[in-house]
Amino acid sequence: MQAEEYDKVRIESEGVSYEGTLMPSQTDKVVLKLKNGYNIGIKRESASITLLEKKEEKIPKPVLIPVKKQKDLPSISILSTGGTIASRIDYRTGAVTSQFSAEDILSAIPQLEGIANYNCRMIYNILSENMRPSYWVELARAVHEEIKNGADGIIITHGTDTMTYTAAALSFMIKTPVPIVLVGSQRSADRPSSDNAMNAVCAAAVATSDIAEICVVMHGSTSDDFCYIHRGTRVRKMHTSRRDAFQSINSGPIGHVEYPSREIKTISTYARQGENKLALHDKLEPKCALIKYAAGASGESLLFHSGSGYKGIVIEGTGLGHVSTEWVPLIRNATDAGIPVVMTSQCINGRVCDRVYDTGRDILKAGAIEGEDMLPEVALVKLMWVLGQTSDLEKVRELMHTSIAGEIMQSISL
Template sequence: MDYEEGDRVKVEKSGVEYEGIVMPSTTGHIIIKMVSGYNAGIEPEGATVTIVQKKSDMEASAKKAVKAEIKPKKGLPKVSILSTGGTIASKIDYRTGAVTSQFSADDILQAIPELTEIANFSGKAIYNILSENMKADYWQELSRAVVEEIKNGADGIIIAHGTDTMMYTASALSFMVDTPVPIVFVGSQRSADRPSSDNAMNAICAAKVAVSDIAEVTVVMHSESSDDKCSIHRATKVRKMHTSRRDAFRSINSEPIGYVEYSTGDITTGLSYIKRNERELTLMDSIEPKCALVKFTPGSSPDILGYFIDAGYKGIVIEGTGLGHVSTDWIPQIERATSQKIPVIVTSQCLNGRICDRVYDTGRDILKAGAIEGEDMLPEVALVKMMWTLGQIQDYDDAVDILKQDIRCEINERSLE
């Protein structure tokens, strides 16, 4: 057969006809991506394959196609979309059959024209990566781009980001930027060519928040598995809690700031928040990348902590058990770290609830060794806060004081039932 990957074909077998783009196959079956977004695998024996359009012809047509110009509308606010990659800016790459980040911010507007009724958008690709490739220096580059857009008159910022590490980047920007306008992170669990994609609804809800008066760094994603509403999560209290569900993101130890109804665009809020123009724009983007998040497991060696101390790490966050415990074998290494002016924060693997190292003897010994109670901070947020704090402050005692304070609602004063 003379078809190849990327060609559009019709496959007829046993009286049934399938049409789609040929994808890579490792089984010998004919694999095609159908218009519905789903894949079909057809046993080639007895099948008739007709080429509808060659890949090269489709590529040539795409190059000739002229995108419709999106003209600004009078009276609408200005919103900047900064694209970093991720599934919301992804599509199937038929060279590999994998989902890859290939869309620019302008492509997002072309794909979701409803956005143009909410605001006038400008787009910029800061980088184009899947979120597992995110690095601390990328946070700095992104924070500087956000500040530049606000200085240039943006009334709100939308950041398209991969979901797997979005909570890290969102919390980093919440510490790095004092913002007078909304900064909204948005992503999707399923790529645009899937019929169950959540990208359009999430983006539209994010745009509604970007033009609202919620001048904080937030994450806006599906609130439920159905297409009813999106949650507005505070950046320092949100966590991805499922690998693939559309409502994977949850606020931990907090309710969401509010919700966006998809059908109406109405926003309802339940928590207090910083309002538009209450803060002056400030950039604090210095960061210390040599900080570690260490998960304690039963029987794990204290040499793990020793490695990070000897390797010159500047701060350590420990994800302990329950109320914030590690083996008594680990306590000398904690004391060694703090005696060398390396801050150590203890958080909990339980996620929900807060640290209290005053209940059991081990916890009291951890505190005597100089560790900082992480209160109800998420371990990932504690790590980002550590990196940011040590980037701003070199004095150990001053840094410890900041790490104990609530800076961006990452620590609740008290835990409710």
């Protein structure tokens, strides 16, 4: 009997034997999904295929466990946006796809039961690389609505690649009296090394705590021992695939959650439940750009954005916040045209100071705004938010130098 797609097979090629699931292929390679979940390609002309087991005619769908409400537990809203924490491997294609709803997450992570009562809502179902400012606005409005309707805390499931952008956007758009926690996972639920369950449980612990801030909760180490609680304007994904990829930059985390005990240990000060009155400021100016300077780069990119309808520009400069002297007149042209230009640094730690060297002083004279110690992506999102509140350039400068959501730390001498 001839092997077909999705059958279990053994393939021998050049003296090596492989076993796995035969996958669809549009190339001259035979694609095999190994038992460890990875796909390999084998030259078709050298592959000897032996059928081991026919595919199942029907792939069973996961059974959803009914969510039971319990008295005396806080009410948490889970807002699903997609991402790996809400995904599984589609074994017909070998791809990781977002196909869990919020109810699916509860069924997949039974450890969440007993921590809170959950109201689940799908806001959108996208991979995080498809995130955009209009989605941040939609999400902020949904969060605001859930809190107005009595939620004691919010959990937002989100893909990790752009989670820091969303966390920053929500930090500027929402004043919250309750915890708002973004959580994701680096590895899908199908993998033995998945971090989705632990991250979700730790997120639920924070969502039921007194930490009334927008924060990101993710693995703190490569082991299953604790998660960090990162402030939403201070966190960056620092590794492509490690489970402890997220780190607080230029500031320590708010604290951490022990696992599996769910005990929270705080490290720094934070807003507590009830200190802030709920408020929504959801206007953004999406036409802002982030430009990274590189040695020898021409100013064409800056010139293009200045003349293409962009309302604000963030430059990721070198060191203390520098670009080539050839860029200085272009910065002046942009600021003279009413386009605010914010200077940040591509260094991971430290703050911008354009008063140390001549180039920096020239950049300031050209009208640039120092981005203090903000991460470039946070400065970009903040500039979008600031321009959504005002078009007055002096007010823009003032707000960019004002810490709105912990994005700027008090300056210390160099």
